[in-house]
Amino acid sequence: MEVLSFLGIVVGVGALLLGNVLEGGQLSAILNPIAFMIVIGGTMGAVMVHTPTKIFLKSLGAFPRVFFPPKLKAExxxxxxxxxxxxCKKDGSLQAGNYENKFDDAFIRKAIKMLADNAEVDLIEDILHRDIDLEERNHRLHAEVYKSMGGYSPTIGLVGAILGLINVMSYLDSPSQLGHGLAVAFTATLYGVSFANLVFIPVAEKLTILSEREANFRDMVVAGVVSIRSGESLSTTESRLRSYLDDRLASGWN
Structure with a gap:
């Protein structure tokens, strides 16, 4: 589990709630289900309009990756x-086939199978890099969905505020009803800005970082397979692989 992601949301939300209490406010004053419905429902509706169905559903399925990213075990x-x-150095590339089932990652198994089949280096690089680009593009689309949520959310919060103020205007002759309308107006704005900056945008950025890490990891796999297929020395192959472990993104691999 990525503890920092979970802790970040807890700290962010906790700071807002604690600040409200320290300023003399009550928790019940900022818990408004109507404002929540307006902001979340309106944001989701806006994103659903401009996002293809499959991408939208897969982006929702990508949310747990923020807290449970894949363990790449690069070392x-x-x-x-x-x-x-x-x-392979001793008995040829065909020996790679004996190691295919030792890996759970489908991409690694595919790379090793191509090595065992003695595929040309150019073909290995072309096919595997296409797979990497495709996966990275899909991840980027998922992140874009959350970035869109972060863009729409404050605006929908403003719409909720306007709705609350409209209700306030209709109750000018009933002062007892004014508080409800004002509560919806201000909490809708609060929810819109808070969800954008504490959830949607951070989730988008985290998904982007995870995508970069995975792409870098898969580049390492390609480099290793190509090095073995090209007949490079064992020390060269190891140097190529370990150069990826020294990358700044490697800190989040294991």
């Missing part, structure tokens, strides 16, 4: 690749 993969590289 272990490098060690396993070096074992495979020694076997």
């Amino acid at each position: 272990l993969v490098v060690k396993q690749f070096m074992v495979m590289a020694r076997a």
Whole structure:
């Protein structure tokens, strides 16, 4: 579990609630289901209009990745690749087929299968990099959905505020009803801005970072397979693989 993501939301929301209490406010004053419905419902509706169905549904399914990102285990993969590289160096690339089932990652298994089939280096790079680009593009589309939510949310909050003020105007002759309309107006604005800056935009940025890490990891796999297929020395293969572990994004791999 990515504890920092969970902790970030808790700290952000907690700071708002604590600040409200310290200023003398009551928790019940900012818990408004009507304002929540307006902001979340309006935001989702706006995003659904401009997003294709499959992308929208998959983007919702990508949300848990923020808290439970895939464990890439790059260090272990490098060690396993070096074992495979020694076997291939000794008995040829066909030996790579014996290692295919040692990996759970479908992309790695595909790369190793191409190595065992003695595919040309150019073909290996072309097919695998196309797969990487496709996956990265899909991840980017998912992140864009949350960025859109972050853009619409404050505006929908403003719409909720206007609706609340309209209700206030209709109750000018009934002072006892004014408080309800004003509550919806201000809490809708609060929800719109808060959800945008504490949830939607951070989620989009986190998904983008995770996508970059995965793409870098898969680039490492391609580099390793290509190095083995090209007949490079074991020390060169290991250097190529470990150069990716030294990358600044590697800190979040394991």
